[in-house]
Amino acid sequence: MELITTYPVKKSDLGFHGNLFGGKLLSILDAAAVAYAMQLCDTPRMVTVSIDKCIFEKPTKEGQLLKIFGRPVAIGTTSVTLYIEARSHNVRTGKQNVVLKTQTKFVYIDEDGNPVPLQDKSVRRLTTMIEKNKTNEESIWFWWYNTTTTV
Numbered sequence: 636m637e638l639i640t641t642y643p644v645k646k647s648d649l650g651f652h653g654n655l656f657g658g659k660l661l662s663i664l665d666a667a668a669v670a671y672a673m674q675l676c677d678t679p680r681m682v683t684v685s686i687d688k689c690i691f692e693k694p695t696k697e698g699q700l701l702k703i704f705g706r707p708v709a710i711g712t713t714s715v716t717l718y719i720e721a722r723s724h725n726v727r728t729g730k731q732n733v734v735l736k737t738q739t740k741f742v743y744i745d746e747d748g749n750p751v752p753l754q755d756k757s758v759r760r761l762t763t764m765i766e767k768n769k770t771n772e773e774s775i776w777f778w779w780y781n782t783t784t785t786v
Contacts, residue, residue, distance in 0.1 A: 636704040636705060636706045636720065637671075637704065637706060638703075638704055639667045639668070639670070639671045639703045639704060639705050639719075640663075640670070640702075640703045641700050641701070641703075642663050642700065642701040642702075643700055644695055644697055644698065644723075646697055648697075652694075653697070654694035654695060655694065655695035655701065655734075657691055660691075660695070660701070660721060660734065660735060661686070663703065663721075664686075664703060664719060664721055664735070664737070664739075665683055665686065667703040667705070668703070668705060668719050668741070669682075669741060671705050671717060672715055672739075672741040675707060675715060675760065675761060675764075676715060676741075676743055676753055677754060677757050678743060678757075680745070680746075681715075681741045681742070681743055682741060682742055683739060684714065684740045684742050685739065685740045686737055686738075686739045687738040687739070688737065689735055689737050690735065690736075691734065691735055692735060692736075693723060693732040693733065693734050694734075695723040696723070698726070699723045699724060699725055699726065700723070700724040700726060701721060701722070701723060701724070702721070702723075702724050702731065703719065703721050704720045704721075704722065705717045705718060705719045705720070706718050706764065706768055707761050707765055707768075708738065708768070709765070710753065710758060710761045710762065712752050712753070713742050713743050713750035713752055713753060714740055714741060714742045714743070714750075715740070715741055715753070715761060716738055716739070717738065717739050717740075717741070718736070718738055719736070719737055719738070719739055720735070720736045721733070721734045721735040721736075722734060
């Protein structure tokens with residue numbers, strides 16, 4: 636996974652209970668994810684189509700860093716789907732906690748707002764990245780399986 640952005644959590648970002656406000660987190664996440672989609676697809680004309688189910692797993696506090704990570708997981712003719720993970724980072728201890736995981740889908744649009752096919756160069760890059768991630772996930776599963784099972 637690639638680090639997309641880091642955001643310092645400030646007092647003005649907090650909700651009633653002293654945690655990062657959920658709406659602020661979603662705003663940061665969407666902005667970071669669309670920027671990553673634009674970078675991967677070589678165009679500023681990417682728009683958010685969907686953000687999957689969001690479960691807030693842990694709070695983020697003032698003074699912590701919010702780190703957004705991502706990787707492409709699927710491509711369509713006009714779209715790319717990204718796995719996005721937000722983590723709180725305690726700058727004193729270096730400990731990170733997953734705050735939220737989701738998938739977001741972005742579509743490439745023309746100047747009239749209509750979906751258009753992704754560029755071939757972008758499709759090749761994304762396909763390579765997705766295949767590499769699948770290979771890495773399979774290698775991790777193989778290692779885990781072989782270290783946790785006995786004959």
